[in-house]
Amino acid sequence: MVEWVNGSGRDGPVIELVNLCKSYQVGEMEVPILKSVDLSVKKGEFVAIMGPSGSGKSTLMNMIGCLDRPNCGQVMVMGKNISRLSDAELARLRGFEIGFVFQTFNLVPRLTALQNVELPTYANKKEGIDSNRRAKELMDLVGLQHRINYKPAELSGGQQQRVAIARALINDPSLILADEPTGNLDSKTGNEIMNIFTDLHKKGRTLIMITHDPDLTGYADRVVHLKDGVIGAT
Ligand SMILES: Nc1ncnc2c1ncn2[C@@H]1O[C@H](COP(=O)(O)OP(=O)(O)O)[C@@H](O)[C@H]1O
Numbered sequence: 734m735v736e737w738v739n740g741s742g743r744d745g746p747v748i749e750l751v752n753l754c755k756s757y758q759v760g761e762m763e764v765p766i767l768k769s770v771d772l773s774v775k776k777g778e779f780v781a782i783m784g785p786s787g788s789g790k791s792t793l794m795n796m797i798g799c800l801d802r803p804n805c806g807q808v809m810v811m812g813k814n815i816s817r818l819s820d821a822e823l824a825r826l827r828g829f830e831i832g833f834v835f836q837t838f839n840l841v842p843r844l845t846a847l848q849n850v851e852l853p854t855y856a857n858k859k860e861g862i863d864s865n866r867r868a869k870e871l872m873d874l875v876g877l878q879h880r881i882n883y884k885p886a887e888l889s890g891g892q893q894q895r896v897a898i899a900r901a902l903i904n905d906p907s908l909i910l911a912d913e914p915t916g917n918l919d920s921k922t923g924n925e926i927m928n929i930f931t932d933l934h935k936k937g938r939t940l941i942m943i944t945h946d947p948d949l950t951g952y953a954d955r956v957v958h959l960k961d962g963v964i965g966a967t
């Protein structure tokens with residue numbers, strides 16, 4: 734059976750942000766969004782990041798997920814300072830260490846559910862892994878073994894998000910990063926997705942979930958608030 738717990742034996746933080754800042758250039762203006770963010774997430778933690786719409790949560794997720802580089806400060810992933818990595822090295826690190834779950838699922842419409850789960854392995858594949866078999870096991874894990882050949886449009890929103898979670902797990906990442914994963918779902922379906930995250934957490938996975946829904950923070954070990962571009966704990 735597929736492992737819920739990632740195999741990495743490394744201690745120390747999975748993610749560490751030190752004095753991070755990010756601004757966007759809008760016309761002539763430099764607009765600061767993140768202004769000195771410090772955040773450290775340990776292996777096995779489930780951290781919720783909260784903040785109102787427009788507070789910079791997705792910008793922060795892009796930094797944590799190495800989808801974008803900061804203007805200043807440091808992003809450390811599994812102890813590696815990403816500023817020292819080339820774009821190709823960064824893409825590999827992202828592919829192996831981070832699994833993404835988005836509000837809008839972001840599945841590829843013309844691929845089947847199973848092919849979507851397997852997709853990240855086309856770019857980054859661990860040696861000796863039978864990715865087709867692992868994708869099937871992960872579809873089983875999220876309760877969709879009977880839907881492997883369905884296209885995203887033939888699945889409900891909750892089912893699409895389950896496929897996205899399976900996809901996020903395919904390379905056995907150190908960290909699952911979810912940006913408002915239940916934002917497009919009704920509350921019952923949202924709770925089902927949260928139950929999957931809770932199970933992953935119980936089995937030792939490290940999770941960072943961004944949300945603006947206070948009802949969801951009860952699932953997390955720790956809640957951090959993003960306000961005016963700075964992080965404050967509760
Ligand atoms: N690429 C961009 N260029 C300019 N401004 C941006 C860009 N991306 C986001 N922003 C601005 O940064 C702020 C934070 O956005 P975002 O991180 O998406 O917030 P949240 O996810 O908390 O709703 C918003 O004011 C948004 O307009």
Ligand SMILES: [Mg+2]
Nearest residue numbers: 790791792912
């Ligand atoms: Mg957002």
